Amino acid sequence: MLKRTLTAAVAMLAIVFTAPVKAQGPAPASVHGHVNDAAGAVLAGVQVKFTTDKTSEAKDRKFPISVDTDSNGDYKASVPPGDYLIVVFKGTVQADYQTVTLKAGDDKTINFDMTREEYMKSLTPEQRQQIEDFKKKNAAASSANAVIGKLNATLKQVRADLAAAAPTKGDVSSDITQMKQAVDAKPDTGLLWVTYGDTLLAQGDHLAAADKAAGKPSLTDEEVVKEYTDSAAAYKKAIELDSAASKPNTAEIAAANNQMGTALARSGKIDDATAAFEGAAKADPTKAGMYYKNEAVVAFNSNQNDAALAAADKAIAADPNGPDPYWIKGQVLIAKSTFDQKTQKLTAPPGCVEAYQKFLELAPNDPKAPGVKEVLTSLGEKIDTKFKAGKK
Incomplete structure (x- = not known):
C-alpha cells in the first residue's frame, strides 16, 4: 500500500512539473497625438498608419496598424515595440510622416503639425502660396x-x-x-x-x-x-x-x-x-387684408374718408373676416346719410347698414359695438348679429 501511495504521489508531481508554461511577450507601446494641416486646421477622420517596412516602395508598403483621428484631430494606438514609419493618409494621399523607435511600455506623444518649418520647406512655392491664401480667407471668415x-x-x-x-x-x-x-x-x-x-x-x-x-x-x-x-x-x-x-x-x-x-x-x-x-x-398678397386695413385706419384717422372707404373695400375683398374694415366703411358711409325733412328720418347710403351688421356679426363684443347698435336703431334697423350679406 505504501508503494502504491508513493507511486501516486510521484505521478502527481510529474503532472505538476511537466505542465506547459505560457510565454509572456513584451508590453506594447502606447502612441497618441494630434494632426493638423499646414494652415493649422485640425485633420479629422484621416488615417494614421504604422509599419516597420521602411525599404519597400511606397506603393507596395503594407501597414498592419491603422487608426483614425477623431473630430478634434486626435489619435491613439497600441503597437508592439519596434522601429516604425508612421504615415498620415488623407484618403490615398500621404500627407505627412515620421520615423520613431518604440520600446516596450513606452507612452509617447507624436504630433503631426504640418505648420512646422521642416514640413513647409518640403512644399513647392505654389503650395505654400495656396496655404497663405487659405489662411487669409479663413481669418476673414x-x-x-x-x-x-x-x-x-x-x-x-x-x-x-x-x-x-x-x-x-x-x-x-x-x-x-x-x-x-x-x-x-x-x-x-x-x-x-x-x-x-x-x-x-x-x-x-x-x-x-x-x-x-x-x-x-x-x-x-x-x-x-x-x-x-x-x-x-x-x-x-x-x-x-x-x-x-x-x-x-x-x-x-x-x-x-x-x-x-x-x-x-x-x-x-x-x-x-x-x-x-x-x-x-x-x-405679400397673403396678408393684404391686414395691410389694406392699416391703410384704411390711417386714412380714416386723417379724415381722408374717400381714401379710407377705398382701402376698407380692398381689405374686405382680401379678407372678408376682418371686422374693422366693415366698421370703417360703415362710419364713412353714415356720414354721407341724408335727412328727410318730411319723415324726419335719416337714410343711410347703400352698403352702410350691411357693413355695420357684418361688423356686429364678426365682433359682437367689440367696444365699438354699442355705438354701432345705436346707429342701426336710429336708422330703424333691426340688429342682427347673425347677419349674412346678400349676393352682389
Missing part, C-alpha cells in the same frame, strides 16, 4: 463670424427690450445706439435696418406719449418727427437691400413696408404712408 455672432446677440437683446417697453411706451434710446452701431458694422443686412427702424419708431412713440401727457401736439415736436422720419428711412433702406437680393424675401419686404407706413403716418405723411401700405399688400 472667422472675423466675419465673430461680427455676426455679436450682431445676433444684439438683435436678441434689442428685441427683448422693445417687447418689454411696448406696453408702457418706455424709453429705448440705448437700443437705438446699439442698432446704429449694428448697421454701421454690417450695413448690407436688411434685417438690421428693420430692427433699427423698430427702435426709432418705438422711441418716437415714447416721446409722443410724453407730449400727449403734457397736452402738446406731437407733430409740433421736432424730436418726435425726426424719430419717425429716421425710422421710415431705415425701413426704406431695408426694403432696398432685400429687394436687391438674389432671392428677395417678400414677406420681410412686406413687413418693412407696413412698418414704414406706420412711421410715415405718425410723422404726418399720409400719402406716403398709403403708398407704403399698398407696397406691403403687393409684396
Whole structure:
C-alpha cells in the first residue's frame, strides 16, 4: 500500500512539473497625438498608419496598424515595440510622416503639425502660396463670424427690450445706439435696418406719449418727427437691400413696408404712408387684408374718408373676416346719410347698414359695438348679429 501511495504521489508531481508554461511577450507601446494641416486646421477622420517596412516602395508598403483621428484631430494606438514609419493618409494621399523607435511600455506623444518649418520647406512655392491664401480667407471668415455672432446677440437683446417697453411706451434710446452701431458694422443686412427702424419708431412713440401727457401736439415736436422720419428711412433702406437680393424675401419686404407706413403716418405723411401700405399688400398678397386695413385706419384717422372707404373695400375683398374694415366703411358711409325733412328720418347710403351688421356679426363684443347698435336703431334697423350679406 505504501508503494502504491508513493507511486501516486510521484505521478502527481510529474503532472505538476511537466505542465506547459505560457510565454509572456513584451508590453506594447502606447502612441497618441494630434494632426493638423499646414494652415493649422485640425485633420479629422484621416488615417494614421504604422509599419516597420521602411525599404519597400511606397506603393507596395503594407501597414498592419491603422487608426483614425477623431473630430478634434486626435489619435491613439497600441503597437508592439519596434522601429516604425508612421504615415498620415488623407484618403490615398500621404500627407505627412515620421520615423520613431518604440520600446516596450513606452507612452509617447507624436504630433503631426504640418505648420512646422521642416514640413513647409518640403512644399513647392505654389503650395505654400495656396496655404497663405487659405489662411487669409479663413481669418476673414472667422472675423466675419465673430461680427455676426455679436450682431445676433444684439438683435436678441434689442428685441427683448422693445417687447418689454411696448406696453408702457418706455424709453429705448440705448437700443437705438446699439442698432446704429449694428448697421454701421454690417450695413448690407436688411434685417438690421428693420430692427433699427423698430427702435426709432418705438422711441418716437415714447416721446409722443410724453407730449400727449403734457397736452402738446406731437407733430409740433421736432424730436418726435425726426424719430419717425429716421425710422421710415431705415425701413426704406431695408426694403432696398432685400429687394436687391438674389432671392428677395417678400414677406420681410412686406413687413418693412407696413412698418414704414406706420412711421410715415405718425410723422404726418399720409400719402406716403398709403403708398407704403399698398407696397406691403403687393409684396405679400397673403396678408393684404391686414395691410389694406392699416391703410384704411390711417386714412380714416386723417379724415381722408374717400381714401379710407377705398382701402376698407380692398381689405374686405382680401379678407372678408376682418371686422374693422366693415366698421370703417360703415362710419364713412353714415356720414354721407341724408335727412328727410318730411319723415324726419335719416337714410343711410347703400352698403352702410350691411357693413355695420357684418361688423356686429364678426365682433359682437367689440367696444365699438354699442355705438354701432345705436346707429342701426336710429336708422330703424333691426340688429342682427347673425347677419349674412346678400349676393352682389
